[in-house]
Amino acid sequence: MHDVLIIGAGPAGLSAARWCDDLGLDTLVVERAAEVGGQLLWVHHPVENYLGVRAEDGGALRDLFATSVEDSGFDLWTQAEIELVDLQAKRVRLASGEVLQSIFLVIATGVRRRTLSVPGEAEFAGRGMIESARRDREQFAGRDVVVVGGGDSAVENALLLAEVCPTVTLVHRGKKLRARAEFVERLQGTHCVTVFKESELVRVIGNEGVEAVEIRRRGALKPFQMAAASAD
Numbered sequence: 001m002h003d004v005l006i007i008g009a010g011p012a013g014l015s016a017a018r019w020c021d022d023l024g025l026d027t028l029v030v031e032r033a034a035e036v037g038g039q040l041l042w043v044h045h046p047v048e049n050y051l052g053v054r055a056e057d058g059g060a061l062r063d064l065f066a067t068s069v070e071d072s073g074f075d076l077w078t079q080a081e082i083e084l085v086d087l088q089a090k091r092v093r094l095a096s097g098e099v100l101q102s103i104f105l106v107i108a109t110g111v112r113r114r115t116l117s118v119p120g121e122a123e124f125a126g127r128g129m130i131e132s133a134r135r136d137r138e139q140f141a142g143r144d145v146v147v148v149g150g151g152d153s154a155v156e157n158a159l160l161l162a163e164v165c166p167t168v169t170l171v172h173r174g175k176k177l178r179a180r181a182e183f184v185e186r187l188q189g190t191h192c193v194t195v196f197k198e199s200e201l202v203r204v205i206g207n208e209g210v211e212a213v214e215i216r217r218r219g220a221l222k223p224f225q226m227a228a229a230s231a232d
Contacts, residue, residue, distance in 0.1 A: 001101050001102065001103070002026050002027065002028045002100065002101070002102040002103070003020070003025040003026040003027060003102065003103050003104065004016075004017075004020045004025050004026070004027045004028070004102060004103070004104045004105075004106060005027075005028050005030070005090070005092060005100055005101075005102035005104070005105050005106070006020075006027065006028070006029045006030070006106040006108055007029075007030055007082065007085070007092070007105070007106070007107050007108060007109055008029075008030075008031060008038065008107070008108035008109040008110060009029050009030075009031035009033075009036035009037070009038065009076060009078070009108075010036070010037060010038020010039060010040065010108060010110045011037075011038065011040065011062075011065060012038075012108040012110065013029055013031070013036075013038075013106070013108035014029070014036060014065050014066075014068075014069050015065075016106050016108060017029045017069065017072065017074045017076075018068065018069050018072055018074075020074065021069075021072040021073050021074045022072075027074035027075070028074065028075045028076075028077065028100065028102070029074060029075065029076045029077070030077045030080040030082065030092070030094070030100070031076070031077065031078045031079075031080060032079070032080060032081055032082065033078065033079070034078055034079050035078060036062065036065075036066055036076070036078070037058070037059070037062035037065070037066075038110045039058070039110055039111060039113075040058035040059065040061055040062040040065075041058060041059055041062060042058065042113065042131065042132070043057055043058025043059075043061075044057050044058065044132040044134045044135040045057060045132075045134045045156070047060075047061050080094055080096075081094060081095035081096075082094060082095070083095045085105075085107075087105065089101075090102045090103065090104065090105045092105075113131075116148060116201060118201060118202055118203055118204065119202075119203045119204070120203055120204030120205060120206070120210075121204055123204075124204050124206055124209065124210050127206070127208065127209040127210065128206060128209035128210025128211075129204070129210060132157070133147075133156075133157040133158075133160035133161045134157075134160055137160055137161050137163075137164055137165075138164065140161060140164065140165055141164040141165065142164070142165065142166065143165055143166075143228075144165065144166060144167045144168075144169075144226075144227060144228045145161050145165045145167070145168050145169070145228055146168075146169045146170075146171060146201065146213050146215075146226065146228040147161065147168060147169070147170050147171070148170075148171050148172075148201050149170075149171075149172060150170070150172030150173075150174050150176075150177040150178050150179065150197075151177075151178045151179055152178075152179045152180055152183060154170065154172070154179070155170070155177060155179035155183040155184065155187055156179070156183055158170045158187065158190075158193055159183065159186055159187060159190060159193075162190045162192050162193050165192070166192060167192050167193075167194070168190075168192060168193045168194070169193075169194050169195075169196060169226065169228065170187075170193060170194070170195045170196065171196045171199050171200065171201050171215055172195065172196065172197050172198075172199065173198065173199060173200045174197065174198070175197055175198055176197070177195070177197075196215065196217060198217065198218035198219075199215055199216065199217045199218065200215070200216055201213050201214070201215055202214050202215065202216050202223055203223075205225065210228070211227065212225045212226060212227045212228060213225070213226055213228055214226075
């Protein structure tokens with residue numbers, strides 16, 4: 001029996017564990033991944049908007065968090081797959097069969113990265129598809145690229161790829177980009193970027209790697225194919 005059981009070892013989970021430990025509570029953190037950090041491990045650009053802290057990227061910020069809690073007394077289990085959570089009983093069953101009981105339960109699972117859920121996406125992961133232009137754009141230098149999305153991440157990736165790629169096509173299903181104004185303004189001045197609004201990517205095509213994508217535009221009779229690598 002633990003005083004507090006925390007599900008998730010991202011920033012929220014680690015912060016909660018630190019406070020619980022400072023209060024003298026017997027605390028256990030369970031994390032499905034092999035290491036702590038959560039979504040921070042997917043942030044590959046400098047972190048400059050976290051109050052009081054600047055970090056080279058999300059991984060560096062995660063390292064700062066991990067250092068801050070390394071002397072704490074709470075227990076941390078990684079690679080712990082949860083099979084069932086009973087919120088009323090404050091009970092968790094792991095895939096290994098072990099049952100964990102607590103007085104208080106904190107769910108700090110954060111968010112999961114969205115997928116397109118289109119044919120070819122899973123098959124070509126890592127074979128012509130990247131998730132961070134800041135980290136991997138040199139792989140696509142000199143190639144035509146498609147970026148999917150209309151938020152900050154998508155537009156920032158399109159701008160970074162435009163520095164090394166001849167053409168960048170941004171596919172967004174909405175009528176208006178959701179990215180911050182400064183990104184959209186820079187995008188409008190970048191001539192090698194074409195924005196397809198009210199459009200969606202419906203299929204990734206290739207053999208050994210991505211060779212083309214299929215795009216459907218609103219009002220069109222049928223989708224069209226575009227030769228390209230892909231950046232989610």
